[in-house]
Amino acid sequence: ALPVIMDGDPGLDDAVAWLLALASPEVQVLGLCAVHGNVALPLTTRNAGVALALAGRGDVPVYAGTDRPLLRAPLSAATVHGDTGLPAAHLPEPVRPPEAGHAVTVLIDAARARPGALTLIATGPLTNVALAFRLAPDLPGLLREVVWMGGSTGHGNSTPAAEFNALADPHAAAVVFTSGATLRMVGLNVTMQCVASPERIEALRQLGNRCGEVCAELLTFYAGVYRQRYGLSGGALHDPLAVAAVLWPELLTWQAMHVEVDTQPGPNFGRTVCDLYGVRHQPANAHVAVGVDDESFFTRLLERLARLP
Numbered sequence: 368a369l370p371v372i373m374d375g376d377p378g379l380d381d382a383v384a385w386l387l388a389l390a391s392p393e394v395q396v397l398g399l400c401a402v403h404g405n406v407a408l409p410l411t412t413r414n415a416g417v418a419l420a421l422a423g424r425g426d427v428p429v430y431a432g433t434d435r436p437l438l439r440a441p442l443s444a445a446t447v448h449g450d451t452g453l454p455a456a457h458l459p460e461p462v463r464p465p466e467a468g469h470a471v472t473v474l475i476d477a478a479r480a481r482p483g484a485l486t487l488i489a490t491g492p493l494t495n496v497a498l499a500f501r502l503a504p505d506l507p508g509l510l511r512e513v514v515w516m517g518g519s520t521g522h523g524n525s526t527p528a529a530e531f532n533a534l535a536d537p538h539a540a541a542v543v544f545t546s547g548a549t550l551r552m553v554g555l556n557v558t559m560q561c562v563a564s565p566e567r568i569e570a571l572r573q574l575g576n577r578c579g580e581v582c583a584e585l586l587t588f589y590a591g592v593y594r595q596r597y598g599l600s601g602g603a604l605h606d607p608l609a610v611a612a613v614l615w616p617e618l619l620t621w622q623a624m625h626v627e628v629d630t631q632p633g634p635n636f637g638r639t640v641c642d643l644y645g646v647r648h649q650p651a652n653a654h655v656a657v658g659v660d661d662e663s664f665f666t667r668l669l670e671r672l673a674r675l676p
């Protein structure tokens with residue numbers, strides 16, 4: 368199995384993403400790293416433990432990472448994910464407390480222990496990843512790849528220009544996109560096509576296991592927000608699609624291109640400027656998802672979540 372580290376800010380779609388990874392034999396989850404983002408770090412760290420309890424995986428360690436962005440003021444998405452980040456009534460307690468080590472050092476050590484082999488799946492602001500790249504300049508070259516849910520080839524969701532994970536730490540995203548690491552970006556232009564509609568939520572509930580039940584409850588809360596804010600029939604399965612990109616890259620269409628993160632104050636702050644047509648003649652620094660087979664993705668997600676307790 369492919370060794371992976373998950374770095375994110377659960378957040379309900381991060382939790383679903385982590386459950387998908389924990390249910391999938393193609394990957395071996397070495398650890399869950401928490402970062403600030405949807406809610407504050409103590410909550411994202413706790414929610415990592417809750418996800419492990421749901422998956423029945425007390426063997427996987429949790430590490431707390433960075434509690435704020437590099438330069439900008441912290442954002443929160445509690446209106447989208449609830450005050451705790453996991454808006455469900457009956458959640459299990461974390462099976463084990465977080466480990467003593469810092470997520471940033473853990474990332475570095477895990478990559479150095481297996482040069483060229485470690486995949487990092489990042490589903491939150493890139494603060495931990497950027498700090499790891501600064502602390503260990505060899506790290507971008509040591510990772511198999513970084514797969515990030517974030518950014519967009521088009522419009523944003525937090526501002527007209529910027530996607531939440533990019534906006535929550537644009538300077539960190541800029542560090543990662545200029546690092547030379549092998550990078551895949553799964554942005555809003557594809558994730559907004561993967562909607563947890565009422566029918567899909569019902570299919571999750573019908574799985575008959577606790578994970579299906581909890582995912583259905585989380586996605587029901589999320590659907591209310593997405594209906595009201597974006598006029599969709601349900602919430603977008605952003606972060607699970609980044610895990611799917613590792614498990615089943617053939618479900619997405621990829622295009623190599625140059626991506627620059629706008630860190631200038633103003634209306635484009637946090638925008639991932641994607642050179643779709645190569646008009647800037649800059650070397651590609653990322654493979655960007657430009658298409659997705661949403662039906663197959665959801666069918667496979669469902670099949671994997673059915674394997675969990």
Ligand code: BDR
Binds near residue numbers: 379
């Ligand atoms: C991203 O923002 C967060 O709210 C979600 O967890 C996802 O990672 C989507 O823009």
Ligand code: CA
Binds near residue numbers: 376377491
């Ligand atoms: Ca997230």
